[in-house]
Amino acid sequence: THPTSGRRICHLQLESADGEASRLRLRLYLRGDAEPLEAIRYGQRLHLKGHIWAADPVTNPGEFDFGAYLHRQGLDAYATAKIEDTEILSEVRDLRARLIDAREVISRRIDALFPKGAGMMRALVLGDRSMLSDELRQAMSLSGTAHLISISGLHVTVLSALLAMFLRQLMPRPYANLCALVLMLPYGLMIGFSAAFFRALTMFAVLSFAPVAGRPSDSVTRLSAAMLAWL
Numbered sequence: 001t002h003p004t005s006g007r008r009i010c011h012l013q014l015e016s017a018d019g020e021a022s023r024l025r026l027r028l029y030l031r032g033d034a035e036p037l038e039a040i041r042y043g044q045r046l047h048l049k050g051h052i053w054a055a056d057p058v059t060n061p062g063e064f065d066f067g068a069y070l071h072r073q074g075l076d077a078y079a080t081a082k083i084e085d086t087e088i089l090s091e092v093r094d095l096r097a098r099l100i101d102a103r104e105v106i107s108r109r110i111d112a113l114f115p116k117g118a119g120m121m122r123a124l125v126l127g128d129r130s131m132l133s134d135e136l137r138q139a140m141s142l143s144g145t146a147h148l149i150s151i152s153g154l155h156v157t158v159l160s161a162l163l164a165m166f167l168r169q170l171m172p173r174p175y176a177n178l179c180a181l182v183l184m185l186p187y188g189l190m191i192g193f194s195a196a197f198f199r200a201l202t203m204f205a206v207l208s209f210a211p212v213a214g215r216p217s218d219s220v221t222r223l224s225a226a227m228l229a230w231l
Helices: 034-038 066-072 095-113 118-126 134-143 153-167 173-191 195-213 219-230
Strands: 007-013 025-031 044-053 077-091
Touching (some): 034 077, 095 173, 153 173
Parallel strands (some): 025 077
Antiparallel strands (some): 007 025, 044 077
């Protein structure tokens, strides 16, 4: 997350802590200069010196529950460390690592093309809301437009339809729809493949291939099919 700000946030699976085996999953806040932070990326095995913290309990009604947030992310605690106390031991470049690299390239391109609105464009294209200010998030929530910065049905429908429309110039409609769905999968993996994305993609699949199968398709049927597949 934005090394230029002097901080990178990542998820860390521990192998050991203080010489003892550990399977804790942590949210790591790594601080330092931008250039060395740029070298930290998905798929690396690190040796670092830092501190592990448990989230503070909530004391006021309506207060943000950081512990619950970590739990929803599948994390047990959070940690802080400095980049100068971090050593890269090894690195694995699998498919997910390459997709994350592609996400980083797209993020930097967005920053260059939209210097004043990079945060909003990152949210719209990649679902990355980390650059949005608290004031903007609150304003969108109050105005009922927060769904625009969450990759969901609107984004999937528009992108899938555009891909299918282009591919129909090259092949029959069923094949074009199938190729559009296949091309959406790497995009879904790159942005995290959320439940909302999967639901919308399944609904698009039912909408696209129901006529091929000679079956009717309505919104309730599509939504039910998506829910069944997700379950």
